[in-house]
Amino acid sequence: MKARANAMEVIGAAMVASLVLVALLAPILAPHDPTRAVANSFGDPWPPSWRFPLGTDALGRDVLSRIIFGAQISLEVGIAAMAVTMTIGVAIGLSAGFFGGKVDFILMRFTDVMLTLPGLLLAMALVSVLGPSIRSILIVIGIVSWTSIARVVRAEALSMSQRDFVMAARTLGAPSPRLITRHVLPNVAPTIIVMAALGTSGTLLLDAALSFLGLGVPPPTPSWGRMIEEATIYFRVAPWLATFPGLAIFYAVLAFNLLGYGVLRQRAR
Amino acid sequence: MMMTVVIFAGCQQSSDNFGFPPSAMVLRLASNDDVPSLDPAAGYDTASWTFEQAIFDTLVRYGDADVELHPEVATSWESSADGSVFTFHLRNDVRFSNGRPVTAADFKFGIERVIDPATLSKGMEYYQGIAGAAEFAAHRKPHVDGIETPDPYTLIFRLSGPDPIFPHKLAMPFASAVPREVVEKWGEDFSRHVVGSGAFKLREWIGGQRIVLEKNPYYYVKGQPRLGGVVEQVGVNAELQWLKFESSEIDVLEAIPPSEFPYVMKTPALRALTLNKSTVTTEYLGMNCQMPPFDDVRVRQAFNCAIDKQKLIAVINGRGIMARGVLPPNLPGYDPDVRGYDYDPAKARALLEQAHFPHDPKLPLWFRADQTGEMLAESIQQDLALAGVSVALKPVAWGPLLEAIRQPKNVQFFMSAWEADFPDPENFLSVLLSRKQFGSNNDAFYTDPAVEALLGQAALVSDMKKRYAIYDQAQRIVIADAPWVFLIHPVQYVMRKPWVHDFIMNPMRPTRFEPISLSQPTGD
Numbered sequence: 001m002k003a004r005a006n007a008m009e010v011i012g013a014a015m016v017a018s019l020v021l022v023a024l025l026a027p028i029l030a031p032h033d034p035t036r037a038v039a040n041s042f043g044d045p046w047p048p049s050w051r052f053p054l055g056t057d058a059l060g061r062d063v064l065s066r067i068i069f070g071a072q073i074s075l076e077v078g079i080a081a082m083a084v085t086m087t088i089g090v091a092i093g094l095s096a097g098f099f100g101g102k103v104d105f106i107l108m109r110f111t112d113v114m115l116t117l118p119g120l121l122l123a124m125a126l127v128s129v130l131g132p133s134i135r136s137i138l139i140v141i142g143i144v145s146w147t148s149i150a151r152v153v154r155a156e157a158l159s160m161s162q163r164d165f166v167m168a169a170r171t172l173g174a175p176s177p178r179l180i181t182r183h184v185l186p187n188v189a190p191t192i193i194v195m196a197a198l199g200t201s202g203t204l205l206l207d208a209a210l211s212f213l214g215l216g217v218p219p220p221t222p223s224w225g226r227m228i229e230e231a232t233i234y235f236r237v238a239p240w241l242a243t244f245p246g247l248a249i250f251y252a253v254l255a256f257n258l259l260g261y262g263v264l265r266q267r268a269r
Numbered sequence: 270m271m272m273t274v275v276i277f278a279g280c281q282q283s284s285d286n287f288g289f290p291p292s293a294m295v296l297r298l299a300s301n302d303d304v305p306s307l308d309p310a311a312g313y314d315t316a317s318w319t320f321e322q323a324i325f326d327t328l329v330r331y332g333d334a335d336v337e338l339h340p341e342v343a344t345s346w347e348s349s350a351d352g353s354v355f356t357f358h359l360r361n362d363v364r365f366s367n368g369r370p371v372t373a374a375d376f377k378f379g380i381e382r383v384i385d386p387a388t389l390s391k392g393m394e395y396y397q398g399i400a401g402a403a404e405f406a407a408h409r410k411p412h413v414d415g416i417e418t419p420d421p422y423t424l425i426f427r428l429s430g431p432d433p434i435f436p437h438k439l440a441m442p443f444a445s446a447v448p449r450e451v452v453e454k455w456g457e458d459f460s461r462h463v464v465g466s467g468a469f470k471l472r473e474w475i476g477g478q479r480i481v482l483e484k485n486p487y488y489y490v491k492g493q494p495r496l497g498g499v500v501e502q503v504g505v506n507a508e509l510q511w512l513k514f515e516s517s518e519i520d521v522l523e524a525i526p527p528s529e530f531p532y533v534m535k536t537p538a539l540r541a542l543t544l545n546k547s548t549v550t551t552e553y554l555g556m557n558c559q560m561p562p563f564d565d566v567r568v569r570q571a572f573n574c575a576i577d578k579q580k581l582i583a584v585i586n587g588r589g590i591m592a593r594g595v596l597p598p599n600l601p602g603y604d605p606d607v608r609g610y611d612y613d614p615a616k617a618r619a620l621l622e623q624a625h626f627p628h629d630p631k632l633p634l635w636f637r638a639d640q641t642g643e644m645l646a647e648s649i650q651q652d653l654a655l656a657g658v659s660v661a662l663k664p665v666a667w668g669p670l671l672e673a674i675r676q677p678k679n680v681q682f683f684m685s686a687w688e689a690d691f692p693d694p695e696n697f698l699s700v701l702l703s704r705k706q707f708g709s710n711n712d713a714f715y716t717d718p719a720v721e722a723l724l725g726q727a728a729l730v731s732d733m734k735k736r737y738a739i740y741d742q743a744q745r746i747v748i749a750d751a752p753w754v755f756l757i758h759p760v761q762y763v764m765r766k767p768w769v770h771d772f773i774m775n776p777m778r779p780t781r782f783e784p785i786s787l788s789q790p791t792g793d
């Protein structure tokens with residue numbers, strides 16, 4: 001019997017879908033080029049108006065267009081970084097949970113070591129070394145975020161491998177890789193999906209933090225974190241410059257969290 | 270309870286008065302970057318000179334508000350008819366802050382130190398014209414013969430050729446009186462332990478944190494300095510400086526952040542605290558003529574046409590005028606008829622086409638890392654993107670930036686500025702664009718034989734009208750060759766608290782601390 005989708009799930013899914021749509025359709029939706037000056041507001045940002053619904057920044061650029069294009073970067077980085085995180089975390093977690101013993105011990109100690117390193121600082125250090133670009137950010141965020149996924153997947157894989165159907169398959173002589181991919185992984189998949197959704201909100205925030213610190217995607221590509229950084233100095237005279245990107249980040253993080261928790265609650269029924 | 274703790278903590282800071290007695294008048298400043306050097310032979314930037322001119326004395330100096338030569342340690346001077354011998358008569362009541370009297374030998378030592386290649390002084394070039402300088406620099410002679418000290422209070426300079434503006438070169442901190450024994454004691458560390466004869470002495474310099482000056486008890490001008498001390502906190506970014514000024518933690522705000530500037534000008538009470546001066550400065554983008562793509566003059570001209578300079582001025586709230594050439598408007602010898610390059614993106618694209626400019630090379634633009642620099646750089650990036658050039662921004666701290674651009678074949682494209690040291694076109698054209706200044710101030714590594722010849726010619730001419738005409742010819746060639754994108758001549762605005770008196774802006778030099786007084790001691 002298929003359970004009814006709950007409200008959280010639906011709202012979360014809708015919000016994520018809206019983000020994806022905005023990101024995909026950015027060139028059509030955005031009224032102006034986000035990197036060009038379209039208003040004469042140099043050094044003196046303009047407040048929201050009919051012409052520029054979210055105002056313009058100190059270099060004459062339309063804030064609305066920058067927010068829309070910013071969604072592209074945020075989603076791109078958020079989702080791709082999540083993919084990197086997933087790959088590393090699932091591989092480690094599955095191996096540890098399934099093989100157990102020494103493999104488990106080594107992998108988990110390695111995970112513990114990674115957990116002791118402060119994520120944001122490690123990310124900052126790595127980006128400084130690799131140089132800020134989309135690719136290095138993806139890799140770096142992926143590297144600092146996989147530990148929680150690994151642990152959860154390990155726990156699931158551990159319990160899965162003790163289950164009857166897996167024991168049965170093993171007795172029948174199925175090789176380990178086949179056991180993992182055919183039997184364990186499909187059953188761990190729902191958990192992975194939930195962790196992915198929840199994790200994306202984390203990678204999004206990490207990307208915003210790095211951009212804020214000047215280590216994100218370099219200008220002129222608009223990114224929400226960097227927009228906030230550029231706006232902090234104007235906070236007293238032009239508070240909207242920081243508020244709107246902040247709201248955008250809030251919306252995106254909320255979207256993925258709702259989706260993740262929604263699916264989680266669904267499964268828990 | 271927490272509130273009271275916080276309040277007491279705040280009170281402690283100022284009642285402490287940085288170690289000065291509570292009644293002392295201490296001028297409090299803040300800056301983003303640390304001072305590069307206090308050694309008069311080494312420092313060659315506004316920050317260093319601000320303090321060097323307070324700690325050291327030169328033979329002659331500019332007035333508080335003008336660029337006429339006035340006596341400092343020299344009471345009078347005369348030149349020979351042909352402008353190649355200059356005689357200075359010194360006061361006899363000047364002492365270093367360690368008590369020792371200053372004599373002509375101390376000036377000789379200071380200048381020889383600058384000429385000595387081992388010191389790596391950026392001011393070397395200015396004193397090469399003294400007879401015997403080359404022999405001394407090559408270590409063939411122990412002293413520069415052309416600097417004579419017939420008695421402790423007379424100093425004679427014999428130059429190898431006429432140099433009508435030589436006295437101006439003695440008004441730069443390079444030509445300060447320096448105590449030999451202190452330099453020999455500290456060697457390379459002299460900058461951290463400077464001793465001079467100026468109105469102030471160095472009390473403390475904690476790198477990255479603060480510089481503290483205190484009154485020199487032996488200063489020869491009675492009644493000066495009026496301040497008991499000066500404290501500059503470093504590493505304070507522009508926004509924080511603004512906040513400190515607002516909360517009266519500092520007395521002078523040297524750079525009003527662009528985000529606050531419109532607000533300041535619109536608020537009468539704040540506007541009354543501002544002072545401004547048209548600086549004798551040119552801001553420019555240097556293009557390394559020895560590195561591709563800037564070895565092609567068409568590319569350099571294209572960049573000049575591609576960048577909207579009026580937009581840059583708007584970004585800094587109108588605090589400047591567009592630069593059409595090398596020389597700024599307040600410099601004697603400025604030619605108001607030079608056209609420079611107007612904003613013409615179509616022409617820029619055409620020139621780049623002609624030059625077969627490679628698309629998307631991701632050119633790094635190096636610039637000084639501060640808020641204003643960031644905004645100007647992004648505006649420039651925008652303009653160049655429209656011309657099909659993609660530029661990556663590279664913010665760097667001021668000291669390292671200067672070091673990097675001076676290395677040959679290192680930095681292709683950078684933002685920099687030059688403020689006049691003395692009121693003559695030589696200070697721009699020769700210092701920034703002559704082959705002799707490669708590795709020093711000619712960071713675009715530009716050279717042209719015709720320009721070089723004209724510069725050599727002009728330097729000897731004492732008829733100012735003729736002199737400026739020759740420099741003008743040179744400038745026009747330089748403009749056509751476009752080693753720089755000529756950006757702006759900025760107008761500097763500062764703010765000072767109502768209790769700061771006699772903070773006088775000089776067109777060419779940082780404000781002097783000597784006349785400043787405060788009408789309330791900062792011990793409150």
